Amino acid sequence: MQSPQAVRKEAQHYRIQKVRGRAVDILYALFRYALVIGISFIIIYPLLMKFSIAFKDKTDIYNPTIYMIPVHFTLDNIRMAMQILDYFPLLGNTLLFVVVTTLLTTASCALAGYGFARFNFPGSSLLFALVILTLLVPTSTLMVPMYLHFRSFDILGIIHLITGKSGLNLLNTYWPSIITSATAIGLKAGLFIYIFRQFFKGMPKEIEEAALIDGAGGVKTFLRIMLPNAVSPMITVILFCFVWQYNDTFFTSLFMSELALMPTKVSSLAAQANALIPGMLGAGGGGSAVKADPNHVAMIIDTGILLAIIPLILLYLVVQRYFVESVERSGIIG
Amino acid sequence: MNGNKLSLQHKRSLLGIAFIAPWLLGFIFLFAAPLLRSIQFSFSKLTVDPSGFTLQGVGWANFNNALFVDASFNRVLTESVWDMVLNVPMILFFSLFSATLLNQKFRGRIVARAIFFLPVILASNAISAAEASGLINLVGDATAVNELGQSGSQYNVMSMVMILSEIGLPLSFVDYIVDAILRIYEIITSSGVQILIFLAALQSVPGAMYEVAKIEGATAYESFWKITFPLVSPLILTNVIYTIIDSFSGSAVTKMIFTTAFTTQNFGLSAAMSWIYTLIISIILVIVGYVLSKRVHYN
Known part of the structure; x- marks a missing residue:
């Protein structure tokens, strides 16, 4: 027969082990979340930047205090990119x-x-x-x-x-x-x-x-x-x-x-944007002497790229769950 | 047997040929013929005229030009082959790692998977070309962009190198790790399909195996190397080959072959270049295939 004291000691030992196990689990979960979120951020970051740029007004280009969220919202970029494309x-x-x-x-x-x-x-x-x-x-x-x-x-x-x-x-x-x-x-x-x-x-x-x-x-x-x-x-x-x-x-x-x-x-978006933007901004007649602001051109290019990939992203949101399932079932791995 | 009627087996073969007929036609006229043509072109000087083209045999001159006369072909070729050789292990490691990560159960797994496969649909040469030209436009010219990219990413690299070499790692290995970290975006965006394939393989591993291993007292680490890895290993070969093939489309050599043909109009030289490239790739594929298939575990 074990003495009550020994039993209590054993119970305590188990409790400590259980707590330790849970702590390791939680730490591991945190580590995993950090990894997953970090990698996801790397993947999504360019996309977020493009969204931010698409709605950013021209006046915000030279404002260094802006990160991601523009001060002046505008649809001008989208309109221009749509026109060019x-x-x-x-x-x-x-x-x-x-x-x-x-x-x-x-x-x-x-x-x-x-x-x-x-x-x-x-x-x-x-x-x-x-x-x-x-x-x-x-x-x-x-x-x-x-x-x-x-x-x-x-x-x-x-x-x-x-x-x-x-x-x-x-x-x-x-x-x-x-x-x-x-x-x-x-x-x-x-x-x-x-x-x-x-x-x-x-x-x-x-x-x-x-x-x-x-x-x-x-x-x-x-x-x-x-x-x-x-x-x-x-x-x-x-x-x-x-x-x-x-x-x-x-x-x-x-x-x-x-x-x-x-x-x-x-x-070929870049070349076209360079050629067309001055005219769109009402500087027509200036001919080749008028050059578009390169930062502005870069903005329009980013918006154009966003416009090009948006249909794919929408499609992806609808069908993404089939991606994994279908590869599993299609027998590539057989 | 009746002489007029075909035997059942004969009929089946004809039907099979009928099924693959579209592919067979395409293969003969749009793959085999151009392939032979391309060999012919690489040994001749091709001039395009309004009604077609004329060929003039020049022997090995085109190969000679590509390898010994052309100023940049050798450099571009070695660079992009070397890039590929460096990228393949990194992509494999990263995709297997992410696949095991995504295969675990945690909250938000569905969202994480959706994000990890996003590069599959966004990896587009058109987009990267437009992005590069936007940046060039912004900064002035291409060399400036290169330097900017380097100085932008060089931050903190030295301290990292110091730490790693302080630990006692050999310097070449340190180089490799630092290189991998600097190229993390490229690696992540080009491993979408590979993650997909590994994930599918991981899901086909029977869960009972892990249970048995756990009961027998195996740690998670042990069960990864003793169960997961052997069962996934056939897919490593698949993924290596896929990664190598995938690297064709964006490589600098392909671009160079394209511009040699359609900007400089030197079709013969371009054909010779592409054959040199093809030969090198196939040698690599044969070596990799041979080495890996010996080590792969098939059940």
């Missing part, structure tokens, strides 16, 4: 372009992914290795031949036969991107094919066999059974394809430098 037509145009290419890419990659996952035709594994190869070759290698190819576009000389000209000039039309996305060779399409293939490989074969016995052909099985089940990889592919297409400067500046698309417009 020709915002709403530009946005509509860009969104239409991005949605079309995204849908085409998703469709063609889903087809190819299913083809690679379920059919054993001669050379299928070699062809799939080539899919991975398309990912690994830097796009700059293909740049010049692709450019010349679309400059005088021709399929096996058919157009040359019909019109007598040496191919069509597709530069500065939407066709180069539409063609590359419809043939699953566009922006990072190899990755999307890989995602679809992994997912379709993971689906039970019995479903398809049942469909086959019930008389559904291969195409019908794909459309009616496989695709409706492939929602999560589709969301992943659509999300990433949309975002990458929206942000892509490489192909747009290569093939469509003169079209009104968000990436090309935004990257």
Whole structure:
């Protein structure tokens, strides 16, 4: 039998240990919060700065006491940036372009992914290795031949036969991107094919066999059974394809430098702002002698960048919870 | 067997080829053909005329020019390859770290995740180009911006170096750490997708394993290295390759190849440059793939 004193001592010992454990937990939680908040701040800070600048009046530029929250609020910057970018037509145009290419890419990659996952035709594994190869070759290698190819576009000389000209000039039309996305060779399409293939490989074969016995052909099985089940990889592919297409400067500046698309417009924003701002401020007629205040130009550029990414941020707020879920389920990690 | 009718297996193969037909067409006409063309271009002098272009074979002259004549190609190439080599471990470390952080349960986790993945959608070359030009506009010219950036971030660096070398770390390692800290923004913004992939992998680790480890008396540290790390390790290879590929688009070499082709109109030289770049990248990929796949744990 233990004496009551010993029992009390033991109880105290346990209590101390419990308190110590809780203290460690709390310390760790605080440490974790400090880390998470710190990293989040680094990520969000540029965005906050842009918001602050967008609503800041010109008179506040040279006021050193202002941090983040402007004294004089104004919508002038936004109005000017919208005017320079020709915002709403530009946005509509860009969104239409991005949605079309995204849908085409998703469709063609889903087809190819299913083809690679379920059919054993001669050379299928070699062809799939080539899919991975398309990912690994830097796009700059293909740049010049692709450019010349679309400059005088021709399929096996058919157009040359019909019109007598040496191919069509597709530069500065939407066709180069539409063609590359419809043939699953566009922006990072190899990755999307890989995602679809992994997912379709993971689906039970019995479903398809049942469909086959019930008389559904291969195409019908794909459309009616496989695709409706492939929602999560589709969301992943659509999300990433949309975002990458929206942000892509490489192909747009290569093939469509003169079209009104968000990436090309935004990257040339500085030059345009410099040229247009003096006129907008009513200094017209001064010609090249009048130069815009560089600080003011920088403000307009920041506002323009904000305007360009706001649609993406809004989209992200709506779909962000699918981001993690879809990657988990799409089988990238399988 | 009936001679007119195809066997079931034959039919299946044809159907499979039909499914991949769009990709196959694209691959042959928009990938393989340009790739071969590009090799051809790199050995010739290309002149563009209104109806198309003419080629004139020049042998190895373009490669010779790129490597030994062109003033800046070597420097830009080594710099961006070196940058990539430095960035990959940092991005990997940071993304695995953040993924484990985000995988824990705490209040506000959903908000934190949303913020951590924000760089995935905001990492745009267009935006960084516009930002850089805005800054150049503000300060005067590009060299001034570079110097400004350096002096702006140099604050406190010396004291940090002193502390670290006082501890007794080798100087090259100190350099690396300081470099990582100075580049923290770049690293954070380019590790969005990698965090996503690691997080997905972490969530697929069965929770029962941790319970067993805890009952057996393993600390959190031990269970990370003995359970989490081996199970996540296949994804390390994926992430390394992804990071390397991702570095193509923004690298200075790509920009240089672009301007050589479309500003200076020297298409042959540009093709030669891009092939040198491709070869170096593929050598790195092969080495990394070989070394890592030997150490990766597959279940």
